[in-house]
Amino acid sequence: MNRRYLFPALSVVVLAAVIALATADPSRDPEALGDLGSVADALGVPRDAGGSVTVAAILQAIADRVPVQADLPRILHSPCCVEPGNPASVAVEALPGSICTITVEYPSENLSQAKGLQERRCVPSTGLVVFTWLVGSQTDPGRATISVNCQRPDHADTANAEALLQIGCDGS
Numbered sequence: 001m002n003r004r005y006l007f008p009a010l011s012v013v014v015l016a017a018v019i020a021l022a023t024a025d026p027s028r029d030p031e032a033l034g035d036l037g038s039v040a041d042a043l044g045v046p047r048d049a050g051g052s053v054t055v056a057a058i059l060q061a062i063a064d065r066v067p068v069q070a071d072l073p074r075i076l077h078s079p080c081c082v083e084p085g086n087p088a089s090v091a092v093e094a095l096p097g098s099i100c101t102i103t104v105e106y107p108s109e110n111l112s113q114a115k116g117l118q119e120r121r122c123v124p125s126t127g128l129v130v131f132t133w134l135v136g137s138q139t140d141p142g143r144a145t146i147s148v149n150c151q152r153p154d155h156a157d158t159a160n161a162e163a164l165l166q167i168g169c170d171g172s
Contacts, residue, residue, distance in 0.1 A: 072127070073100065073150040073161045081166035085137035088165065089130055094150040096127040101149050104133070107142030107167060122150070141168030 043061040047053050073094035082088045094100055101119045104112040116133035123129065131148075144165040151158045 073098070073148055073159055075146070075148060075161050075163045076128075078146060078163040078165060081169035082135050083169055084135055084139045084141070084167060087132055087134050089132040090146055090148070090163070091128065091130045092122075092148050092150070092161065094122045094127050094129065094148075094159075095152050096122060096124050098122045098127065098129075098150040098152050100129050100151075102131045103147045103149075104165070105145045105147070107140045107144060112136075135167060139167050141170075143167070 043058060045053055045057050045061045073092050075090060076093050077089070077091040079088055090102065092100060092102075099119060099121050102117050104114075104117065106112060112133065112135075114133035114136070116131055120129045120131065144167050146163045146165055148161045149158050150160075
C-alpha cells in the first residue's frame with residue numbers, strides 16, 4: 001500500500017475526543033468526562049485491576065500508532081534545472097534505515113535508466129540519502145518529475161516525495 005505517514009482518520013477523531021475529555025471541567029459539566037472505556041476498547045488499551053483506564057494510557061496508545069516524522073521523506077535538495085549531458089543530484093531525508101527508490105520521468109515520458117538511480121538505504125544515524133545521475137546528452141528539454149519512494153524495514157507502508165526538474169536551463 002502506498003500512502004503518506006499520517007494520522008489515520010479514526011485516530012484524529014479519537015484524539016480530539018480524548019483531548020476534549022481531558023480538558024473538560026467536571027465542576028461545570030460532570031457528564032463531560034463520560035466513559036473512556038469505549039475509546040480504550042477501540043484502541044486496545046488494557047484496563048487496570050479496577051476496570052479503569054486513564055487518559056494518559058489512551059493518548060499513549062494513539063501516539064504508538066502514529067509514525068514519527070510524518071512529513072518524511074522530504075527532498076532537501078534538488079536542482080532547479082540541469083543541462084543535458086550534466087549530472088544531477090537529489091538529497092533526501094527519510095526515516096533512518098529506510099530503503100528509498102527514485103524515478104525520474106523526463107518530458108518525453110520516458111523513465112531514466114541512468115546509473116545512480118538504484119535503490120539505496122538511508123544512513124541509519126541521519127536518514128539521509130543522495131542520488132546522483134547523469135542526464136543524457138540527448139534528453140529533450142522541459143520539465144522532468146522526480147519521485148522518491150521510501151519504505152522502512154519494519155513497516156509495510158511506503159511514503160513518497162516529488163520534485164520538478166527543468167531540463168535545459170534556458171527555460172525551454
